[in-house]
Amino acid sequence: MSIVSIRNVEKRFGKLEVLKDISLEVADGEIISVIGSSGSGKSTLLRCLTRLETVNGGTIVIDGDTMVETTDGKPVYAKEAVLKQIRLKTGLVFQNFNLFPHYTVLRNITEAPIHVAGQSREEATAEARRLLKKLGLEDKEDAYPCQLSGGQSQRVSIARALALKPKILFFDEPTSALDPELTGEVLRVIRSLTDLHMTMVIVTHEMAFAREISDRIIFMDQGVIVEDGTPEEVFGSENPRTREFLGNYNQSSI
Amino acid sequence: MTAEALYKLFWFMLEASGMTVKIFFFTLLFGLPLGLLVAVGRMSKFALIREPIKLYLLIMRGTPLILQLMFFCYAPYYIVGSTMSRVSAAILAFTLNYAAYFCEIYRSGIESIPAGQREAATILGFTKAQTFFKIILPQVIKRVLPPMGNEFMVLVKDTALANVIGVAELYQMATKNMSRSASILPLIMAGVFYLIMNAIVSKAFGCAEKRLDYYS
Numbered sequence: 001m002s003i004v005s006i007r008n009v010e011k012r013f014g015k016l017e018v019l020k021d022i023s024l025e026v027a028d029g030e031i032i033s034v035i036g037s038s039g040s041g042k043s044t045l046l047r048c049l050t051r052l053e054t055v056n057g058g059t060i061v062i063d064g065d066t067m068v069e070t071t072d073g074k075p076v077y078a079k080e081a082v083l084k085q086i087r088l089k090t091g092l093v094f095q096n097f098n099l100f101p102h103y104t105v106l107r108n109i110t111e112a113p114i115h116v117a118g119q120s121r122e123e124a125t126a127e128a129r130r131l132l133k134k135l136g137l138e139d140k141e142d143a144y145p146c147q148l149s150g151g152q153s154q155r156v157s158i159a160r161a162l163a164l165k166p167k168i169l170f171f172d173e174p175t176s177a178l179d180p181e182l183t184g185e186v187l188r189v190i191r192s193l194t195d196l197h198m199t200m201v202i203v204t205h206e207m208a209f210a211r212e213i214s215d216r217i218i219f220m221d222q223g224v225i226v227e228d229g230t231p232e233e234v235f236g237s238e239n240p241r242t243r244e245f246l247g248n249y250n251q252s253s254i
Numbered sequence: 255m256t257a258e259a260l261y262k263l264f265w266f267m268l269e270a271s272g273m274t275v276k277i278f279f280f281t282l283l284f285g286l287p288l289g290l291l292v293a294v295g296r297m298s299k300f301a302l303i304r305e306p307i308k309l310y311l312l313i314m315r316g317t318p319l320i321l322q323l324m325f326f327c328y329a330p331y332y333i334v335g336s337t338m339s340r341v342s343a344a345i346l347a348f349t350l351n352y353a354a355y356f357c358e359i360y361r362s363g364i365e366s367i368p369a370g371q372r373e374a375a376t377i378l379g380f381t382k383a384q385t386f387f388k389i390i391l392p393q394v395i396k397r398v399l400p401p402m403g404n405e406f407m408v409l410v411k412d413t414a415l416a417n418v419i420g421v422a423e424l425y426q427m428a429t430k431n432m433s434r435s436a437s438i439l440p441l442i443m444a445g446v447f448y449l450i451m452n453a454i455v456s457k458a459f460g461c462a463e464k465r466l467d468y469y470s
């Protein structure tokens with residue numbers, strides 16, 4: 001059974017069609033990587049799934065709740081209560097972390113569990129400390145974001161997302177803002193999350209990582225899904241667009 | 255001037271400073287929240303809210319403050335036939351005028367916060383109000399401190415304009431005293447008083463900026 005169901009989703013910015021009739025099913029617990037060149041609509045897809053953007057057409061169902069449905073060409077979003085429920089089930093890790101600079105690491109993580117999910121301060125703090133330990137940041141709880149390296153910042157932002165116990169976690173190029181030597185520590189952390197059996201959709205340019213971690217890989221090009229298959233299928237694809245994209249990657253990584 | 259006269263002058267001017275400080279504080283008390291409210295309205299996606307606010311900003315920033323003071327002092331009499339105290343009229347004029355400038359300072363502060371901050375808060379499930387008061391506003395305050403410091407210092411000096419509607423503030427008392435005592439000393443003393451007030455304002459902003467220095 002799908003935990004994320006996307007049917008015929010369309011998104012335009014003015015005249016620019018960024019998502020063209022995207023359909024995708026994600027099974028519960030599945031780990032999916034989304035690859036594709038810059039401007040192909042990967043971020044926009046995640047932003048539509050997390051309601052940072054509204055779609056121009058199509059249907060999105062998340063964990064049984066319909067977020068948006070299109071009848072007679074008009075997308076209609078669910079009631080606020082349903083949207084709120086969906087919100088609690090999904091998290092998003094940004095490329096630029098977007099940590100709150102005026103809060104300590106600990107408060108960055110506990111603020112939403114306390115003020116959104118209604119947890120007690122003790123409960124939220126204990127959970128935050130457990131997550132910081134898991135992500136190797138136990139000595140950073142009193143630090144401010146400006147005192148962290150990029151890799152540490154991204155790990156804090158992952159902890160912040162995990163603190164709300166989402167069923168689905170979206171990552172938008174979580175290592176693209178990092179130096180190569182810091183990329184590894186963040187990828188290791190994401191890899192360590194696989195034992196939580198959480199559904200993960202990861203937009204990434206780290207091909208080796210995508211190949212190793214994913215159950216499925218989606219290749220997007222100019223707003224359409226060109227490939228949807230196992231890593232073996234996608235990396236062995238005969239499709240010329242796919243081969244060209246992956247070929248560029250092989251060249252640039254040599 | 256005798257020592258006794260000097261002593262009397264000093265107390266007299268200190269009392270007049272009280273009025274200056276009063277106008278200053280009430281303008282901030284009403285003007286700072288009003289400016290924030292106006293800034294939020296100015297950024298509204300509804301033209302019905304945004305456009306009247308733009309007109310208000312144009313009028314307040316596009317006409318002389320001294321004229322606005324006269325207007326709020328005398329308009330109530332000519333329009334509804336009643337009056338309010340001169341001090342109230344002065345505070346009203348200063349509040350409406352300064353709120354316009356505060357609005358633009360807040361707005362530039364709010365617009366300078368990266369969109370990612372609001373997006374991260376949205377994803378975490380914060381309501382619009384929580385996002386504004388917990389995430390956006392604290393960062394805005396840090397960013398607007400320097401221009402606000404400027405504005406506060408200008409306000410200290412602008413209070414002198416209240417003399418045109420006969421409010422007994424520092425400048426008016428100084429000029430009256432000058433002609434009465436045929437001495438330039440009252441003016442110099444008034445200058446020193448303004449300077450001390452602004453030194454305090456400047457120091458306070460320095461401290462506030464330092465306090466918020468713990469993050470960037």
Ligand SMILES: Nc1ncnc2c1ncn2[C@@H]1O[C@H](COP(=O)(O)OP(=O)(O)O)[C@@H](O)[C@H]1O
Binds near residue numbers: 016041044045
């Ligand atoms: N808010 C926006 N307004 C206008 N165009 C946008 C906006 N966001 C993205 N785009 C455009 O949509 C296309 C896809 O962008 P994006 O989803 O960010 O691609 P990707 O993440 O795959 O690099 C690009 O051409 C981009 O310029």
Ligand SMILES: [Mg+2]
Binds near residue numbers: 042043044172173
């Ligand atoms: Mg992107």
